[in-house]
Amino acid sequence: MSSAATLVALCLLVPTLVMAQPDVASPSDPICNLDTPPEQALLKMLQASAHQRYAGTVLYERAGSRQFVTVSSPIDHAGQGVLRRMNAQADPLPENWPVPLDSPQRACDVATVYLPTLESGRTVAGRATQRLTLRPRDTLRLTHLIDMDTITGLALAMATVGSEGNMLERYEYASIDYQSASERDPLDKGPREYERGRRVVPGYFVLSEDADRGVFVVSDGLATASIFVEPLPPGAPVGEGAVIEGATLTYTRGVRSAAGGLLISVLGEVPMVTARLLADAVRPPREQS
């Protein structure tokens, strides 16, 4: 078997191996009850990110990095938002970003694995906010502190906190202007659908996969991790390593088996334990039986 074919076989295995818990959502799945004020706030915040129209200036910080960016939301769901980095030396080029996923099911998924709490918040960019805290119900995710606009629900500030209480990254609007509802595109078709696949590790579902490239994306509705499967560099030892930049952890593991060497990389805003469990899910084909 060629190395390429081997890799594909390895990649294709992932869906069959980690599907021990068939928890595939279907349109007929019941939507959960989001009855409590914190749960309602969670739903409102997630919907606002997909439907509000705005432009503003945002400060983003993490260890060793601080950026000012200007952002404007997509003018319709077919379009993309625009981002400009104001720290750039020359006239910053525009970059695009997509409309986030919007689905009650997504809010249900988030509420399943995070415990939302709500309290009064501070003023951010001249807007009154509520503090929505999303604490993980297990150790497989990070904590998020969100200051959401009391009126619109948009997340005006957000800090991601590690397991030891250390702040990993944060952003906050310095200014924001909303478009009125009348300025919205009347032909709004809605954002990309939230289509979750099978469950991989507790609370994480496959969102997309490309077996040809060995790329898999999983999410719990809020945190996302990408898994990349590549051949292990020739002669490389077996082992593991990790680096963290802000909230993004990069975990690599080199493994060898009868099928050959693999380098598994997991990138995500997830704790180390989650990255390791995701890497555990990748097995050589012979282990299927």
Place this chain on the structure above:
Amino acid sequence: MTSEERDREGLSALMDGEAQELELRRTLEAVAGDTSLRERWQRQHRVRDALHGQLAGQAEIDVSTGVLQALETSKPVSRNPVWSMAVAASVTLAVVIGGQQLLLPSTAGSPLPVVSELGGAVVPVLGAQPVQASLGGKALAGPAQQTVTVPDSSQNIVAVYDRLARDRYRALNGRHAAAAAYNHPAPYISYVRVPESQLDTSAAE
């Protein structure tokens, strides 16, 4: 030694990370089938957490059942020591979950313990450029060409993998950002995290 005493001793070894794979399997099976042993397991974790000044978590995952399932679904192909260690590592992780502890690195570049401390001679990695299996798809940028000498030392293996992790972060973070943007309350933050030169917006199109 009675079966109960052996189970308790196995549980202690598991808590201390000293259990061998076979002992792990046996102990976890015992835990799964014995309510009192399960309660003892949880008590020990609570006591240890308290000793470490940690609050009890809100775990809703049946850890030991999950561990057992992981073991059952990850039968090694051979007696290859690598895979045995991989199984052990997996179990250790699950135990860590039960203990409400995380292994998140506190700072970038801080060394992490090596799970697979393989013996062996000096392993030179000359021009490490993997063959890409694109198969019609757009190939990922492989690990950068590098010449790495890895003496037989766990610390050096850690250094190699930390370097590999940085390399893969630089190469793949743009792709991850494009995927993560759909789930972030502020989607552009996924892109802001990434230096402009590393962006790959193909997934957002």
